[in-house]
Amino acid sequence: MTETYDYSQIAPEGNIFLPKECKITHAKQVTQSERHFTLRYADGSNVSFEPGQIMELSLFGFGEIPLGYASSPAREDTWDVVIRTVGRVSTALNALNEGDSVYVRGPLGAGFPVKEFQGHDVLVVAGGIGLCATRSMIQYITDKRGEFEKFHLFYGARDPSQQLFLDDIANWKVSKDVDYHEIVDNADENWTGNVGVITDLFSKVTLSADTRVIICGPPIMFRFVIEECDKIGIKRENVYVDLERRMKCGVGKCGHCQINDKYVCCDGPVFRYSDIQDLEEAL
Ligand code: FES
Numbered sequence: 120m121t122e123t124y125d126y127s128q129i130a131p132e133g134n135i136f137l138p139k140e141c142k143i144t145h146a147k148q149v150t151q152s153e154r155h156f157t158l159r160y161a162d163g164s165n166v167s168f169e170p171g172q173i174m175e176l177s178l179f180g181f182g183e184i185p186l187g188y189a190s191s192p193a194r195e196d197t198w199d200v201v202i203r204t205v206g207r208v209s210t211a212l213n214a215l216n217e218g219d220s221v222y223v224r225g226p227l228g229a230g231f232p233v234k235e236f237q238g239h240d241v242l243v244v245a246g247g248i249g250l251c252a253t254r255s256m257i258q259y260i261t262d263k264r265g266e267f268e269k270f271h272l273f274y275g276a277r278d279p280s281q282q283l284f285l286d287d288i289a290n291w292k293v294s295k296d297v298d299y300h301e302i303v304d305n306a307d308e309n310w311t312g313n314v315g316v317i318t319d320l321f322s323k324v325t326l327s328a329d330t331r332v333i334i335c336g337p338p339i340m341f342r343f344v345i346e347e348c349d350k351i352g353i354k355r356e357n358v359y360v361d362l363e364r365r366m367k368c369g370v371g372k373c374g375h376c377q378i379n380d381k382y383v384c385c386d387g388p389v390f391r392y393s394d395i396q397d398l399e400e401a402l
Contacts, residue, residue, distance in 0.1 A: 170256035179222070182208040189201050189252070249335035256333060275316070366383060
């Protein structure tokens with residue numbers, strides 16, 4: 120684990136396990152299993168995080184789960200999270216509504232090294248719920264569009280009913296700030312767009328070998344997307360993968376997230392692919 124991890128960032132008052140109360144200011148069911156929440160600190164304090172960082176979100180009596188910040192860091196009073204119902208904690212959280220309290224530890228971990236992307240073409244490849252973890256970086260890029268060259272965004276979902284952030288998608292489709300492409304594994308009767316796997320989208324654009332790439336999605340997706348990047352000649356040190364998984368404590372204490380000498384919660388969740396490509400269990 121990184122020797123220099125600075126706990127003072129996440130626990131200015133000295134207790135890395137102490138969560139802070141938050142209020143839900145907005146709650147919306149966005150797919151059959153996913154709910155989109157907007158949160159603010161109950162004491163009215165501002166939020167500060169980097170794109171790609173995570174939080175531990177908890178509900179007393181149920182437990183806590185790691186989640187990515189799913190909104191722009193430029194919005195300082197509130198932030199977004201999307202929770203998929205998969206277990207006891209997420210089921211309890213997804214039963215909550217506006218005005219309810221939840222508890223947050225964070226921001227945790229290492230996010231996207233934004234400076235490495237500035238002045239370059241950027242490609243974000245988001246599969247399924249991977250769009251949530253990358254949305255803070257996507258919004259950062261569109262907020263500060265002049266700092267980046269071409270911006271391509273690929274989004275793949277299982278079927279149209281699984282697509283998240285429909286308002287964002289409607290904007291991206293008409294925006295000059297982002298070259299947006301989407302695909303679904305399975306179409307329904309209303310879908311007129313691309314059908315297939317997310318790597319099919321590489322044939323829709325011409326990417327430069329100098330592109331900086333962000334990948335977040337189901338584990339199966341990573342290797343195939345990296346193969347496409349290899350074909351273009353994109354260096355693996357310019358490919359960043361977001362590995363939000365297996366986290367428990369979020370602060371380097373429990374070892375749950377460990378991959379060899381890396382702790383996903385502290386050294387990641389964002390990793391340069393060249394730093395983890397030889398770790399067997401990483402992807
Ligand atoms: S989640 Fe990383 S050490 Fe506990």
